[in-house]
Amino acid sequence: MKLFGFLFSVSWAQIAAAVLMGLIGGGANAYLVTQINAAVAPPGVGADPSWQRFVATVAVVIATGLASQILLIRLAQDAIYRLRAKLSAGVVSAPLEHLERLGTHRLLATLTEDVRSLSMAVSAIPSMCVDIATIVGCLVYLAVLSAPLFAIQVGATLIAIGVVESFLTHVRGIFRGAREREDDLLGSFHSVSVGIKELKGHRARRRDFMDRRLLGAAADLRDRNVEAGVKFSIGQNIGQVLQLGTMALILFGVAVWMDLPAETMVGYVIVTTFLAMPMQNFMSRIPDLLRGDVALAKITTLELSMEALHDEEALPYTERPLATSARLELAGLGYTYLTEPGVPGPPPGPGGEHRRPPDGGGRDGRPRPDVDWGTSGRAETVPDGRLPARPGRRGGPAGPPPGRQGPPPPDGRGPGAPGGPPPAGFHLGPVDAVFEPGRITFIVGGNGSGKSTLAKLLTGLYVPQQGTITLNGERIDHGNIEWFRQNTSAIFTDFHLFDEYLGFDDPDLDDRANRYLDMLAIGDKARVLDGRLSTTALSQGQRKRLALVTAMLEDRPIYLFDEWAADQEPRFRDRFYREILGDLAARGKTVVVITHDDRYFDVADTLIRLDVGVQQSTASPHATPGEHRR
Numbered sequence: 196m197k198l199f200g201f202l203f204s205v206s207w208a209q210i211a212a213a214v215l216m217g218l219i220g221g222g223a224n225a226y227l228v229t230q231i232n233a234a235v236a237p238p239g240v241g242a243d244p245s246w247q248r249f250v251a252t253v254a255v256v257i258a259t260g261l262a263s264q265i266l267l268i269r270l271a272q273d274a275i276y277r278l279r280a281k282l283s284a285g286v287v288s289a290p291l292e293h294l295e296r297l298g299t300h301r302l303l304a305t306l307t308e309d310v311r312s313l314s315m316a317v318s319a320i321p322s323m324c325v326d327i328a329t330i331v332g333c334l335v336y337l338a339v340l341s342a343p344l345f346a347i348q349v350g351a352t353l354i355a356i357g358v359v360e361s362f363l364t365h366v367r368g369i370f371r372g373a374r375e376r377e378d379d380l381l382g383s384f385h386s387v388s389v390g391i392k393e394l395k396g397h398r399a400r401r402r403d404f405m406d407r408r409l410l411g412a413a414a415d416l417r418d419r420n421v422e423a424g425v426k427f428s429i430g431q432n433i434g435q436v437l438q439l440g441t442m443a444l445i446l447f448g449v450a451v452w453m454d455l456p457a458e459t460m461v462g463y464v465i466v467t468t469f470l471a472m473p474m475q476n477f478m479s480r481i482p483d484l485l486r487g488d489v490a491l492a493k494i495t496t497l498e499l500s501m502e503a504l505h506d507e508e509a510l511p512y513t514e515r516p517l518a519t520s521a522r523l524e525l526a527g528l529g530y531t532y533l534t535e536p537g538v539p540g541p542p543p544g545p546g547g548e549h550r551r552p553p554d555g556g557g558r559d560g561r562p563r564p565d566v567d568w569g570t571s572g573r574a575e576t577v578p579d580g581r582l583p584a585r586p587g588r589r590g591g592p593a594g595p596p597p598g599r600q601g602p603p604p605p606d607g608r609g610p611g612a613p614g615g616p617p618p619a620g621f622h623l624g625p626v627d628a629v630f631e632p633g634r635i636t637f638i639v640g641g642n643g644s645g646k647s648t649l650a651k652l653l654t655g656l657y658v659p660q661q662g663t664i665t666l667n668g669e670r671i672d673h674g675n676i677e678w679f680r681q682n683t684s685a686i687f688t689d690f691h692l693f694d695e696y697l698g699f700d701d702p703d704l705d706d707r708a709n710r711y712l713d714m715l716a717i718g719d720k721a722r723v724l725d726g727r728l729s730t731t732a733l734s735q736g737q738r739k740r741l742a743l744v745t746a747m748l749e750d751r752p753i754y755l756f757d758e759w760a761a762d763q764e765p766r767f768r769d770r771f772y773r774e775i776l777g778d779l780a781a782r783g784k785t786v787v788v789i790t791h792d793d794r795y796f797d798v799a800d801t802l803i804r805l806d807v808g809v810q811q812s813t814a815s816p817h818a819t820p821g822e823h824r825r
């Protein structure tokens with residue numbers, strides 16, 4: 196079971212100490228049986244009973260049992276803590292596109308359900324260890340008592356284990372299937388929470404959703420868990436029948452046939468009676484272990500699929516000041532989504548591994564991303580080995596045909612060919628552009644033309660697959676992308692508002708934030724005290740103003756707004772385009788604005804127009820950039 200490997204990886208020394216304690220406890224338990232046997236045996240047979248020895252043995256049993264449990268409880272909790280830390284770090288450091296493809300519900304299912312199942316399994320292990328030690332101790336005593344009885348008992352136990360194990364194989368498979376349905380169920384819960392208005396307002400939709408999606412998944416989950424429970428109980432009962440059958444065989448057959456002495460039989464009965472409780476405890480914990488094992492496999496899958504792309508936590512970051520002003524240059528910049536949106540990537544594991552680039556793996560031999568960061572003239576990418584470098588695309592005018600799918604897979608199979616990889620998704624680029632300090636650039640184009648994708652590239656959230664980005668002449672690559680990201684304050688359409696100003700080390704933070712709140716005419720709705728916003732429960736337009744306050748406080752050289760003004764009232768929208776953007780530019784900021792608002796195109800020094808991923812034009816609507824604002 197992977198579960199034990201996982202625990203060993205946390206601390207083998209603690210495990211060894213706990214097992215040692217458990218073994219001593221189990222031995223003491225078995226010795227206790229001999230004491231009981233001595234007390235009930237006829238006088239003169241076996242060792243003399245002694246209540247002092249009995250009490251001392253009980254003390255050893257309790258002390259070692261307690262020590263073993265405490266050690267294992269600590270170990271279990273430590274393991275769970277480390278798992279949570281590792282998983283959260285994994286999520287934070289996974290590439291954005293990968294997280295987008297996984298979907299919130301899958302992440303949540305693992306962060307909550309899998310960790311909970313695992314913690315139950317790990318918490319079951321301490322008492323199971325003590326049970327095993329007791330069982331082993333009792334069997335050893337039985338061996339001393341009578342070798343034939345021991346042999347028969349062990350043989351019968353092994354057969355019972357074999358029978359139970361064959362049932363467990365089924366049960367494990369059912370748990371695995373049930374776990375997949377949990378993803379669906381959490382996806383439905385997610386839809387309920389975000390789509391409650393749409394469900395409330397449409398009776399037929401709500402019924403359909405409840406019956407087919409939410410309750411469908413919940414009922415399927417129930418049925419699978421019942422099936423697993425029933426199968427396990429049948430296996431457990433067959434095991435018990437075998438044990439009781441063995442007892443009958445020994446009591447009514449072997450004992451008579453071998454003419455075993457009464458004291459041996461009394462000892463046997465005491466041992467088997469004593470064994471019953473740890474055996475039952477042990478068996479009843481097995482489903483928890485199985486669920487934990489399935490959860491661990493799921494967690495490992497998630498981690499692997501994250502690490503298969505690349506581990507952003509491994510990106511080097513050296514403390515260095517941000518650029519005071521930023522000149523961004525894009526040359527032949529390109530990016531292709533691995534799949535269409537909503538199509539999950541291939542699962543890791545047999546048949547679904549991310550294919551490796553031909554030049555090998557990454558750290559620890561894991562498949563490695565994507566980008567040849569900079570030995571060649573351009574950052575050329577082979578994501579998952581699926582997208583080949585594309586001659587004619589690298590910075591040249593030969594762009595992809597409109598309506599783009601990604602390039603064909605390298606194995607020559609057509610996109611979506613049976614058994615082949617899923618077809619690659621939308622392609623952006625090549626994009627060539629310069630963003631100057633003190634200048635405002637608008638990125639415009641129809642829905643789905645790639646504006647937000649370009650914004651994610653500009654902010655370092657996506658790693659370019661073709662072409663280069665340079666900041667003040669410094670090419671952005673693996674060594675400095677983490678630093679590069681710190682140079683931009685961005686507000687995306689799906690921004691998140693933290694109710695606390697995290698990562699600010701500024702004693703005047705409250706005053707500065709409140710000044711900006713007043714300036715953006717939102718000060719009567721929200722205030723900042725001790726670095727915390729009084730509320731975030733505001734309208735979308737108001738929340739966007741709060742996000743703008745955060746961006747102002749960050750005071751970075753590049754500002755990027757993705758349709759920020761779309762939710763603003765006309766007066767404030769005007770103020771945003773004509774005043775706020777101008778002020779930022781006047782302070783030497785490099786300002787990038789994604790917009791559909793053609794009434795304000797005159798505000799821009801440069802317009803970049805995209806059409807289905809292809810750069811149509813980069814134009815300056817003014818003879819002298821910045822002139823119109825002076």
Ligand SMILES: Nc1ncnc2c1ncn2[C@@H]1O[C@H](COP(=O)(O)OP(=O)(O)OP(=O)(O)O)[C@@H](O)[C@H]1O
Nearest residue numbers: 295532534535536620621642643644645646647648
């Ligand atoms: N995470 C993703 N995975 C796969 N494809 C994606 C993903 N995000 C966007 N796309 C695809 O990329 C294309 C461009 O999307 P993008 O969000 O960049 O467009 P946009 O120009 O910002 O559109 P809009 O004006 O509607 O916001 C879309 O066709 C979309 O299908």
